[in-house]
Amino acid sequence: xxxxxxxxxxxxxxxxxxFPCYNSNLYPFSNAFDFSEVDKSSLxxxxxxxxxxxxxxxxxxxxxxxxxxxxxxTVKVPPDNxxxxxxxxxxxxxxxxxxxxxxxxxxAVNDEQNKTLLDQAEEDDDxxxxxxxxxxxLKPKKTNQKRQREPRFAFMTKSEVDxxxxxxxxxxxxxxxxxxxxxxxxxxxxxxxxxNVKKCVERSFTDPSxxxxxxxxxxxxxxxxxxxxxxxxxxANNFGSVLPPGNYLSQYQHYHHQQQQQHLVNTLSxxxxxxxxxSSPKNAVFTQERRLCSNHGTNAFLRDHGLxxxxxxxxxxxxE
DNA sequence: CGGGTTTGACCAGCGC
DNA sequence: GCGCTGGTCAAACCCG
Numbered sequence: 001x002x003x004x005x006x007x008x009x010x011x012x013x014x015x016x017x018x019f020p021c022y023n024s025n026l027y028p029f030s031n032a033f034d035f036s037e038v039d040k041s042s043l044x045x046x047x048x049x050x051x052x053x054x055x056x057x058x059x060x061x062x063x064x065x066x067x068x069x070x071x072x073x074t075v076k077v078p079p080d081n082x083x084x085x086x087x088x089x090x091x092x093x094x095x096x097x098x099x100x101x102x103x104x105x106x107x108a109v110n111d112e113q114n115k116t117l118l119d120q121a122e123e124d125d126d127x128x129x130x131x132x133x134x135x136x137x138l139k140p141k142k143t144n145q146k147r148q149r150e151p152r153f154a155f156m157t158k159s160e161v162d163x164x165x166x167x168x169x170x171x172x173x174x175x176x177x178x179x180x181x182x183x184x185x186x187x188x189x190x191x192x193x194x195x196n197v198k199k200c201v202e203r204s205f206t207d208p209s210x211x212x213x214x215x216x217x218x219x220x221x222x223x224x225x226x227x228x229x230x231x232x233x234x235x236a237n238n239f240g241s242v243l244p245p246g247n248y249l250s251q252y253q254h255y256h257h258q259q260q261q262q263h264l265v266n267t268l269s270x271x272x273x274x275x276x277x278x279s280s281p282k283n284a285v286f287t288q289e290r291r292l293c294s295n296h297g298t299n300a301f302l303r304d305h306g307l308x309x310x311x312x313x314x315x316x317x318x319x320e
Numbered sequence: 321c322g323g324g325t326t327t328g329a330c331c332a333g334c335g336c
Numbered sequence: 337g338c339g340c341t342g343g344t345c346a347a348a349c350c351c352g
Contacts, residue, residue, distance in 0.1 A: 170324095171323080171324060171325085172324070172325055172326085173325090174326095174327090175325090175326075175327075191323085191324090
């Protein structure tokens with residue numbers, strides 16, 4: 001099946017300024033959905049759908065309320081802040097070769113290695129200079145090196161609460177007003193020592209019912225709060241091998257898994273979407289075990305399609 | 321008292 | 337260079 005390039009439309013929810021995003025070909029879950037077309041009446045309280053773009057299912061984007069979007073390179077956002085989206089919507093990946101999934105992983109690794117080296121150098125510098133710092137003498141400027149950022153993943157969630165429970169503990173370290181948005185952006189850091197995962201949370205000003213959560217980095221520890229025990233690793237593969245077991249999305253995904261799938265089933269059924277016997281709502285097996293098993297392969301995400309896999313006929317999901 | 325939040329100040333990057 | 341904006345810091349504050 002030929003992959004269709006999906007739109008990357010995050011600026012509506014994010015607000016102004018540039019918003020980096022991964023090449024959608026490199027990261028199979030970097031699809032995005034047009035929230036303006038979401039059938040809001042069919043949406044539950046909170047829904048998450050971190051799935052691949054399934055071209056033969058044109059209805060699905062309308063059902064989806066969450067855009068899982070790893071991002072890396074910068075997508076320029078029009079200055080009028082989301083009014084003109086075609087530029088981003090029609091964004092073509094620089095490397096349209098869909099076989100570049102492995103290179104995506106290696107890129108991520110290279111980025112991580114570069115980051116590690118840079119951070120080490122910076123830490124060495126900071127160790128020498130840190131003692132002399134006062135509140136008014138903050139970090140010395142690093143003019144020769146651009147700051148390396150961890151890969152970031154953004155996803156949108158229809159939620160009434162800003163700070164979603166994802167199984168990890170977070171400390172808020174900042175809040176900023178967002179340009180052209182009445183809603184502030186909150187910054188959180190993982191409270192675990194030696195884990196520098198950060199996330200920022202803001203509410204979409206175009207759809208206040210949507211919360212945009214952007215994660216940066218990967219947890220170096222298991223989740224301290226397991227919504228349900230022992231299943232977190234099983235969902236990591238939903239977002240590709242670049243994410244380790246116990247990642248933030250996996251807990252969150254599992255947390256709402258049952259409701260989402262039931263909702264998906266109901267919605268697809270209401271649209272007359274055909275099911276075969278093995279994937280009908282009646283017979284669908286929403287097991288955690290399947291995910292746990294499929295998590296072991298490095299290319300597991302090629303086989304596991306998240307929530308859709310449970311309700312959409314397998315032949316529709318098959319990639320060519 | 322420890323951990324989390326608030327909030328103003330500061331820094332870096334970017335565009336003009 | 338300047339201004340704007342996103343991101344971060346850290347003191348003050350809050351709360352259990």
